[in-house]
Amino acid sequence: MKYVIIGNSAGAIGCIEGIRRHDKAGHIVLISAEPYHTYSRPLISYLLLGATDEQRMKYRPDDFYQQNGVETILGVAVSKIDAAKKQLKLSDGHTVKYDKLLAATGSTPFVPPTKGLEKAANAFTFMTLDDAKALDAVLTPTSRVLVVGAGLIGLKCVEGILHKVQSVTVVDLADRVLSSILNEKGAAIMQQYLAAKGVNFIMGDCVAEFGKNTARLQNSGQKLEFDALVMAVGVRPNTQLLADAGAETDRGVLVDEHCQTSLPDVYAAGDCTQGYDMAAGEKRILALLPNAYLQGECAGANMAGAEKEFTTGLAMNSIGFWGRHIMTAGVYEGKALEETDGDNYKCLFVKDNRLVGFIIIGDVARAGIYTALIREQKPLDEVDFELIKTHPQLMAFSRRERAQMLAGAKEEEA
Amino acid sequence: MKRVYVQEQWCLACHLCEYACAFANSGQKDMSKALKGVKINPRIRIEERDNISFAVNCRHCEEPLCQKSCISGAISVKDGVVHIDQDKCVGCYTCVLACPYGAIMPADGGHVMQKCELCTANGGEPACVAACPNRAIVFEER
């Protein structure tokens, strides 16, 4: 059996570990455009922050490929998938055959076409280790940095660089920061916190035109000067390869509960996919690392002939800025149960006797107990909801369920 | 695999397991030096309410969501024991968001995470179990 994996990040690694649980012998070939040992993409901001280094941010140990019998082809892109012949064409002209294929090609920063962007000096996106290194190389203590996009990636970049530069200004068309994961109240708390750290925000506006070191804003007409520019408005799934090969795509590559695409023997995982989101009840793009790993692991198991389903895909974000943490999960539908002391904020979303989502800022202790309520679609009348609402805790479960959780009781005997 | 199991009917909420855990992981030889005047941050925690109490620590899941969710590759499984490499951990708290038991928490300072590792780094038998006066936690195969 010959397995071929495109990509070298969370989805790919999950796949290797999924395959090796069931097939210790099959030949695995991993092909990735980036020339590096597998590294943790989200850690590029921590690298600039000084909280990690290139060695420590490796996603798996140095001997990972060797231990798992993986042949790597790094720094080479796959340019075509021929699903009928079951072979790939590589950018260096080689062809590679496969029996089972995983595409974990991730996503690409979306850069909105803007007048004059090609003139802008020191313009970067913030997606890869090379992006981070290139940005870092131009930053000086007198740099004024303009970040376009107040989402997860833009603001993590800000956290990584603020201490190195003179100023950081963030512009976003949305009326609030982190608009993909926070509601108005949560966003207001975070924006105020980040502003107090020294970040300048211009919300509800976008850049109409760039000059070499200038950006003219659309709505206010204001002209900003910058020495470095980071474009971080969002990411788009890398679907081209699979779409060209004939796989069904929507916004992402469509995968089923086995993480298989519509093509025989072709699987996909991670940011490039659109798989089932159990909280939303439909297929969605979940461009998050845990999802990439779990999809890859599921695909790998199935590629190796086991029967595994991944049906608990769910948006779940844990993001922190200078020690202040936000956790969110699920969808923001149904009844919103809010609680705040001005600093800490919590909102639980309850619908049809189930917890379907939450936003927590500040006191995030044990929030995984809430995530599990969503993941397991636990009927809330089976727990002491008044109790668990105040703090996530196992006390809110029945003695029987606790025995399963903590005393190793099997479901039938408990 | 041997794990720490809870027999909640025997728990007295005496919190000795928490102290034993904090001491075992303090790296110190003298208990009073290690714990006196210190706000302990143990990896096993008692939940108590009315007359129910029980200890919660890492379950060392066979399918550990913390490990699969870890964004930095800092969590691994060795012989069934789920281990955090604090040198690699950047304190993103994703494991806290993923753990269904609420058994992972920040280490002192909040920059890296900690959890029960069954005292594998402290010479074998879990200190919490040894300290429990009432067999409310036991270390065994189930």
Ligand SMILES: Cc1cc2nc3c(=O)[nH]c(=O)nc-3n(C[C@H](O)[C@H](O)[C@H](O)COP(=O)(O)OP(=O)(O)OC[C@H]3O[C@@H](n4cnc5c(N)ncnc54)[C@H](O)[C@@H]3O)c2cc1C
């Ligand atoms: C700054 C930043 C911070 C983030 N923070 C978080 C966070 O805190 N939590 C979280 O859950 N997620 C976070 N994410 C998202 C997370 O990084 C992604 O969800 C995750 O990396 C997806 O993994 P993947 O395997 O799908 O793809 P990717 O990590 O995108 O990797 C895809 C790989 O495929 C390769 N590739 C693509 N096309 C080809 C081709 N044609 N041929 C060969 N190779 C190819 C690429 O070179 C790349 O190496 C963050 C992302 C960024 C950029």
